Amino acid sequence: MAEIPVLKIGDCLLVSIQVDMHDRLAMQLQDDLTNRIVGDRARGVMIDISALEIVDSFIGRMLNNIAAMSRVLDAVTVVVGMRPAVAITLVELGLSLTGVRTALNVDKGLALIREAIDDPGGALGRGEG
Amino acid sequence: MVSVRQAERNELRSGVLLPPASAEGSCVTAQSPSIPTEKQPRGKAMAKSRATILPELLQEDERTLLADWLALQKTAGALSSGQISDAELAENSRRFLAALRGAAATGQFIDITAPTWAETRAALEEVSRSRAARGLTPSETATFVFSLKEPLFDLLRQKVGKDADRLADEIWTATMLLDKLGLFTAEVFQKNREEIIARQQRELLELSTPVVRLWEGVLALPLIGTLDSERTQTVMESLLEEIVNSGAEIAIIDITGVPTVDTLVAQHLIKTVAAARLMGADCIISGIRPQIAQTIVHLGLELGVVSKATMADAFALALRRLGKTVVDRVPARPES
Numbered sequence: 001m002a003e004i005p006v007l008k009i010g011d012c013l014l015v016s017i018q019v020d021m022h023d024r025l026a027m028q029l030q031d032d033l034t035n036r037i038v039g040d041r042a043r044g045v046m047i048d049i050s051a052l053e054i055v056d057s058f059i060g061r062m063l064n065n066i067a068a069m070s071r072v073l074d075a076v077t078v079v080v081g082m083r084p085a086v087a088i089t090l091v092e093l094g095l096s097l098t099g100v101r102t103a104l105n106v107d108k109g110l111a112l113i114r115e116a117i118d119d120p121g122g123a124l125g126r127g128e129g
Numbered sequence: 130m131v132s133v134r135q136a137e138r139n140e141l142r143s144g145v146l147l148p149p150a151s152a153e154g155s156c157v158t159a160q161s162p163s164i165p166t167e168k169q170p171r172g173k174a175m176a177k178s179r180a181t182i183l184p185e186l187l188q189e190d191e192r193t194l195l196a197d198w199l200a201l202q203k204t205a206g207a208l209s210s211g212q213i214s215d216a217e218l219a220e221n222s223r224r225f226l227a228a229l230r231g232a233a234a235t236g237q238f239i240d241i242t243a244p245t246w247a248e249t250r251a252a253l254e255e256v257s258r259s260r261a262a263r264g265l266t267p268s269e270t271a272t273f274v275f276s277l278k279e280p281l282f283d284l285l286r287q288k289v290g291k292d293a294d295r296l297a298d299e300i301w302t303a304t305m306l307l308d309k310l311g312l313f314t315a316e317v318f319q320k321n322r323e324e325i326i327a328r329q330q331r332e333l334l335e336l337s338t339p340v341v342r343l344w345e346g347v348l349a350l351p352l353i354g355t356l357d358s359e360r361t362q363t364v365m366e367s368l369l370e371e372i373v374n375s376g377a378e379i380a381i382i383d384i385t386g387v388p389t390v391d392t393l394v395a396q397h398l399i400k401t402v403a404a405a406r407l408m409g410a411d412c413i414i415s416g417i418r419p420q421i422a423q424t425i426v427h428l429g430l431e432l433g434v435v436s437k438a439t440m441a442d443a444f445a446l447a448l449r450r451l452g453k454t455v456v457d458r459v460p461a462r463p464e465s
Binding site: 079080081082083084086087088090091092096097102103104105108109 | 362365366369370372373376377378400403404405406407408409410
């Protein structure tokens with residue numbers, strides 16, 4: 001079974017989802033990621049889903065869960081590169097992922113994580129609640 | 130009350146008003162046997178031969194019929210709308226009658242969807258289409274066919290003469306035929322109108338969803354017209370597509386041109402904003418008119434997004450978020 005690599009950049013972790021997500025892979029990613037956040041003492045998690053074409057409610061919930069788990073472990077989660085079709089699908093499914101921060105690309109995502117780490121408890125960049 | 134009346138009537142019938150009662154009775158006795166005995170053989174005979182004179186009548190008297198019909202249409206006010214010219218009405222009528230003559234020659238009047246009636250249908254379709262395009266009413270269009278009845282029946286009466294049964298048969302055949310053709314005209318008219326409406330809808334959809342780049346990283350989406358589900362979908366898609374293409378972080382949705390905001394429109398707006406946020410772009414809603422602000426509060430709607438009264442305010446906020454400032458090149462003159 002393919003494994004989704006978790007890369008470390010400074011105090012951030014980068015996950016790039018390049019294959020079709022199925023449920024077991026998603027569960028494994030949650031496992032890996034929480035372990036790595038604790039192990040590497042990471043402050044930020046960036047999930048790149050620019051290659052993800054198909055989403056369902058399970059994947060949507062997984063993204064939400066990862067964000068919530070990271071928050072508990074005091075790390076900021078940013079989802080980057082979501083495709084328009086995926087965004088529309090998630091909204092139609094009623095999953096607007098209000099707890100997850102988003103950015104257009106990896107560059108902007110990193111800047112957002114920096115901002116959030118440097119300004120903890122502050123404006124948190126975007127003002128959604 | 131009823132029983133008294135009944136009694137009275139019985140009394141009248143038995144006694145005083147005997148002559149009319151008996152006349153009525155005789156009428157019934159004269160008619161009642163004739164209905165069952167005569168109708169069935171007549172029906173069979175009709176089904177067998179159907180020797181209608183319609184084809185030859187249309188053949189021989191086409192010119193008179195056309196003249197009568199045209200005169201009648203004009204007196205009935207076919208030209209009064211000013212949409213149809215004299216020449217066009219004459220041409221339409223001539224073509225229809227000619228096609229009718231051709232189709233009637235085959236002697237088949239039951240099924241107007243048959244290939245033999247193709248020419249007639251084509252003539253009617255043309256009339257329907259041109260009238261639908263000019264905004265005439267369905268009745269004005271169907272009347273074109275129905276108005277033929279009067280001159281045609283007149284002509285039939287002249288030809289058939291005194292034979293009442295024959296005349297009734299002829300008129301029945303003619304009226305069935307013209308009714309079918311009239312309904313066909315109305316159907317085509319309806320279809321044409323629907324096509325026109327569908328085309329206009331498509332054009333409107335394409336026309337009204339431009340996404341404008343205001344600045345590096347700032348998009349504007351001026352919405353004009355009512356937001357229904359279909360339009361929201363188009364608007365959402367084009368906005369998200371443009372966010373990907375331009376890498377813009379801020380999108381200003383301007384609703385100055387949206388006439389009313391109800392819960393449904395608000396929901397559509399919220400969806401669009403949520404989808405843009407998922408992609409990593411922030412939305413600002415601008416162009417909220419005073420009445421709309423009141424409506425939003427009265428309906429208890431929560432847009433959950435930064436909103437500004439005007440596009441200028443929204444743009445200023447967008448620039449501030451991007452870390453830009455607008456500076457006067459000359460110091461502003463002191464206001465008087």
